[in-house]
Amino acid sequence: MTSERECINRILHYVESHDREYLIKGIGDDCAVLKKDGENCLLLTTDTLVEGVHFDLAWHPPYLLGRKCASVNLSDIAAMGGQPRTCLLSVAFPGSVPSWFDDFMSGFTSVLNEHDTLLVGGDTVKSQNDLILSVTVTGEGDRGQICFRSGAKSGDLIWVSGSLGNAAAGLGLCRSGQCQSAEMSGKWQHLIEAHLDPEAQIDLGRILSSSGFVHAMMDISDGLATDLAHLCQESDVGAEIQQDLLPLSTFLEHAATELDAEVLDWVLKGGEDYQLLFTTRASDEQNLLQLVSEKFGREIFCIGRIVEEQGVFLCNGGERREIAYQGYDHFVGK
Amino acid sequence: MTSERECINRILHYVESHDREYLIKGIGDDCAVLKKDGENCLLLTTDTLVEGVHFDLAWHPPYLLGRKCASVNLSDIAAMGGQPRTCLLSVAFPGSVPSWFDDFMSGFTSVLNEHDTLLVGGDTVKSQNDLILSVTVTGEGDRGQICFRSGAKSGDLIWVSGSLGNAAAGLGLCRSGQCQSAEMSGKWQHLIEAHLDPEAQIDLGRILSSSGFVHAMMDISDGLATDLAHLCQESDVGAEIQQDLLPLSTFLEHAATELDAEVLDWVLKGGEDYQLLFTTRASDEQNLLQLVSEKFGREIFCIGRIVEEQGVFLCNGGERREIAYQGYDHFVGK
Numbered sequence: 211m212t213s214e215r216e217c218i219n220r221i222l223h224y225v226e227s228h229d230r231e232y233l234i235k236g237i238g239d240d241c242a243v244l245k246k247d248g249e250n251c252l253l254l255t256t257d258t259l260v261e262g263v264h265f266d267l268a269w270h271p272p273y274l275l276g277r278k279c280a281s282v283n284l285s286d287i288a289a290m291g292g293q294p295r296t297c298l299l300s301v302a303f304p305g306s307v308p309s310w311f312d313d314f315m316s317g318f319t320s321v322l323n324e325h326d327t328l329l330v331g332g333d334t335v336k337s338q339n340d341l342i343l344s345v346t347v348t349g350e351g352d353r354g355q356i357c358f359r360s361g362a363k364s365g366d367l368i369w370v371s372g373s374l375g376n377a378a379a380g381l382g383l384c385r386s387g388q389c390q391s392a393e394m395s396g397k398w399q400h401l402i403e404a405h406l407d408p409e410a411q412i413d414l415g416r417i418l419s420s421s422g423f424v425h426a427m428m429d430i431s432d433g434l435a436t437d438l439a440h441l442c443q444e445s446d447v448g449a450e451i452q453q454d455l456l457p458l459s460t461f462l463e464h465a466a467t468e469l470d471a472e473v474l475d476w477v478l479k480g481g482e483d484y485q486l487l488f489t490t491r492a493s494d495e496q497n498l499l500q501l502v503s504e505k506f507g508r509e510i511f512c513i514g515r516i517v518e519e520q521g522v523f524l525c526n527g528g529e530r531r532e533i534a535y536q537g538y539d540h541f542v543g544k
Numbered sequence: 545m546t547s548e549r550e551c552i553n554r555i556l557h558y559v560e561s562h563d564r565e566y567l568i569k570g571i572g573d574d575c576a577v578l579k580k581d582g583e584n585c586l587l588l589t590t591d592t593l594v595e596g597v598h599f600d601l602a603w604h605p606p607y608l609l610g611r612k613c614a615s616v617n618l619s620d621i622a623a624m625g626g627q628p629r630t631c632l633l634s635v636a637f638p639g640s641v642p643s644w645f646d647d648f649m650s651g652f653t654s655v656l657n658e659h660d661t662l663l664v665g666g667d668t669v670k671s672q673n674d675l676i677l678s679v680t681v682t683g684e685g686d687r688g689q690i691c692f693r694s695g696a697k698s699g700d701l702i703w704v705s706g707s708l709g710n711a712a713a714g715l716g717l718c719r720s721g722q723c724q725s726a727e728m729s730g731k732w733q734h735l736i737e738a739h740l741d742p743e744a745q746i747d748l749g750r751i752l753s754s755s756g757f758v759h760a761m762m763d764i765s766d767g768l769a770t771d772l773a774h775l776c777q778e779s780d781v782g783a784e785i786q787q788d789l790l791p792l793s794t795f796l797e798h799a800a801t802e803l804d805a806e807v808l809d810w811v812l813k814g815g816e817d818y819q820l821l822f823t824t825r826a827s828d829e830q831n832l833l834q835l836v837s838e839k840f841g842r843e844i845f846c847i848g849r850i851v852e853e854q855g856v857f858l859c860n861g862g863e864r865r866e867i868a869y870q871g872y873d874h875f876v877g878k
Contacts, residue, residue: 216641217635217641217645217668218668220641220645220646220649221633221649221663221666221668223646223649224649224650224652224653224663225653225662225663230662232629233630233662233664235664236662236663236664236665237663237664237665237666241665242630242632242664242665244629244630244664244682246580246581246586247580247581247582248581252580252586252682254630254632254664254665254680254682255632255665256632256634256665256666256667256678256680257634257667258634258636258667258669258676258678259669260636260669260670260671260672261672262672263669263670263671263672264669295566295578296567296576296578296588298576298588298589298590298680299555300590300591300592300678301551302592302594302674302676307550307551307554311551311554312554312557315554315555315557315558316558318558319558319559328559328564328567328570329555329558329559329570329571330567330569330570330571330576330578330588331570331571331575331576331588331589331590332555332571332590333590333591333592333678334548334551334552334555335548335592335593335594335597335598336594336597337594337597337674337676338594338595338596338597338673338674339672339673339674340636340671340672340673340674340676342592342636342671342674342676342678344590344592344634344667344676344678346588346590346632346680348578348586348588
């Protein structure tokens, strides 16, 4: 048993069919969804970050690590279109609490404050070797507005909320030492920041969930190919994405050349962009664009269509190829 | 910065005063308490267990480790007098998922099922070295019935729900290799089970919270001395416990002799007993005993009194000495 997917499948084996009036969605989406108060639902999510696996203090400033640790968890609330409310933080340190912990907490709580989210508990323990940060976030959303992964329909347009591949490029630049040079504030800054300090799309998520236009939504944490495959599996559909529609940042191509990497690998398999991925009816396109322009003020990008045929396909000119289930798996690696 | 207490204090420094209508209690009790639906409140707690620090697979059968991992978290819900509802499980493994993970899950979910608690999400990640299990549990309770640490009053009786020191003795026996011999099913069984498979006192917690008799309650996870000190601090009172009233299991003395250990150390500083510690008005003693006898069928034990003078004092015959703040601290050790 080696892959994360297999591990989850083993866990699911022990989860009895949960037929309780207070449970709306258990395992299988960005958050669990529980009934709360009338039409108001409780959202529940947890994520664990391990030093050397999910982050590296050699280049990650503690303040920004704190911000990222909060943002990647809030992103799961954004993915359901919810409002984050409270947070639990568990930290496991080898030996004593490190001197940079104040900077970490300062960054962590800065993101919570930006989204009116309260730190209400947690746990601090000693580990043997690893530094592990585990965060649980609760949120709220109206039952009729919460966006699940499972609502995509054939013919839907597929949208992403921003550029893809930036975080993967930023990670590559950090690994190559570029983030410690003067270039940090130079042409790579935008890419490196996407890795060090990603943004949870809470505001856009709420605009989208309350718009009524969205059929299915999730955040892109494991890479477009893997995450779109999840969304398609949950919705029992397939997807065709158009390569020339994928939104790419300036300098992404330069960074790929610099690092001898492939832009398309970063975009499809990179992960950690924490952009929203969602589908809407094609006929709602203009209304959606107008709404997002008015209420959000930033562009969103249509990258393809939901199709009946199972699988995720990348179209480029006349070519159409199936993209394997090839995103990041936490146990197998790529 | 080396102690868990200091670490928590650093965290508290970054927690702004939380004045939100939906927050009833943040950091500082066994659970965070949030408004849910009318008088119904949401309870929220998380605990992290690290191999080599909180458990040792050399003697902990994976099935029982799974049970303990669930029980220690449910115990925090019991400590508020609540009903557990849902659970998130995060696991961090070095390398691939171990073969014993099925046994672990089987034990983990067996305890959840016993308490009608649903596994609704989690995270599985790869660590570098450590095996870390992080659990979040949600529960429910009526606002007027939830038992906090902060309600103890001078003159209250102090109660515990069962024998103390068993888990510490069991740990000592396991460390000495006694749990792998035929003795496992012999005279030490009760003590070893207290360490390997502690019980969350959910049923008693609910009986107590709905009785209206309880002024303050918590569970004993870090040892009677430390936990009673926490309860006293939160209630702005002190406590006198009578040594001859402390409930001790048969064989505890034998085990102490066998291991050249002190019974009183196990009882006061051992931790992990997961018994409930609570206070009631002295005049409610008989009604409480009758209620618990009728509804629970097991004995509870009065061990002393709440006093005005700050501090936790142990009385033995004519002697009275202050017990230092000397329970288990996760960073300092004892």
